[in-house]
């Protein structure tokens with residue numbers, strides 16, 4: 001039998017908060033850094049965040065929150081806020097240009113209460129930012145260039161030293177320049193393929209509750225993900241992805257070619273983009289694969305993409321960063337000494353992250369590469385495999401973020417499942433059901 005581990009605890013754990021108040025520095029105010037700042041400040045620690053952006057804000061495309069990530073936000077008391085903006089996604093569907101289904105998965109086939117939530121980065125950033133007010137110390141426009149892990153000391157790009165920290169959390173993202181100052185990376189490799197992306201108005205889009213993708217071999221992948229609204233902008237939007245080799249991302253041609261190619265591959269998406277004010281040159285995203293034999297040394301620890309960058313093929317990175325932050329908070333509650341807490345955090349998270357690293361590394365070339373034969377095999381095998389009862393369950397577990405190791409699984413808390421149980425049936429952008437408000 002699978003090892004079912006109820007490792008997501010109850011919503012309020014104030015009694016478990018640590019007695020010792022730590023001075024904690026966090027490098028990076030992305031999802032991981034934001035979640036840590038909020039959770040650790042709430043536990044009474046003195047938290048200072050260093051962020052290189054002059055005006056911290058969301059960077060990057062819209063994304064899909066999985067049930068595991070939503071459960072962390074529920075524990076943080078932020079579920080109503082994200083549900084008020086996000087788009088409920090019940091199905092992930094992808095087909096070839098010839099109309100052959102490659103992927104067709106519904107969260108409801110794993111558990112009738114499960115769904116994903118498409119969200120704009122701006123929405124999650126604003127929700128986490130607004131929640132972190134108590135004891136807030138955020139140094140923006142402050143790039144950290146050095147970390148002394150043993151002494152708990154940082155140096156910024158202006159040469160100013162920031163010292164005396166009991167704990168330094170390095171959450172500076174996939175392209176981290178600091179990860180090697182904490183522990184050497186066993187693997188730190190950029191992917192040869194990336195993506196262009198933009199947000200477009202949802203309008204009368206035919207699939208408001210589905211991630212839809214179209215493929216031409218592994219050389220072309222177009223995607224549309226409903227991502228709802230964000231504070232200050234009530235227009236529901238879709239996040240459009242267009243896969244391409246990194247070498248082409250930098251070329252001029254990419255800016256002009258994609259419209260024509262999209263028209264041929266997926267006229268519905270081309271029409272949606274035409275109806276909205278989209279620039280020819282889209283934003284670009286690059287991915288990286290990074291593996292560390294250890295995640296901490298002395299007083300410093302890696303978190304989020306800095307610890308385990310992976311391709312977004314499985315749509316897990318934001319969820320992982322949220323889970324990392326909660327696991328670190330919990331370990332600091334349980335263990336009196338910082339090194340013991342860091343070791344416990346790493347043990348807990350490694351057991352979950354490893355399988356996602358593995359699958360994203362293997363799946364990415366099937367969807368983003370020049371390997372035509374691999375893509376043909378994918379087109380033949382994927383969909384039939386997802387219809388087999390055992391295979392379907394395995395795929396859905398990985399997708400929902402609830403796979404732990406090869407056979408184990410996370411059990412999501414009953415209270416969380418009750419809170420979201422009314423959400424699967426239809427898209428409820430902007431409408432927070434009373435069950436969710438009631439729980440919090």
Ligand SMILES: Cc1cc2nc3c(=O)[nH]c(=O)nc-3n(C[C@H](O)[C@H](O)[C@H](O)COP(=O)(O)OP(=O)(O)OC[C@H]3O[C@@H](n4cnc5c(N)ncnc54)[C@H](O)[C@@H]3O)c2cc1C
Pocket residue numbers: 027028029030031032033050051052053060061062063064065142143144145171172173174176177178195197285286287303304305306312314315316317318319320321
């Ligand atoms: C195209 C694309 C699609 C994706 N889709 C999904 C999805 O659907 N679902 C999902 O869960 N994940 C998705 N991801 C992954 C997700 O975006 C990341 O895993 C997640 O943002 C990682 O959070 P983080 O806090 O570790 O890093 P980041 O969010 O990258 O934050 C790092 C922060 O550190 C700051 N920083 C960097 N260097 C320094 C320095 N030296 N000093 C100070 N500050 C610094 C940066 O400015 C930034 O604010 C996607 C990624 C991409 C590229």
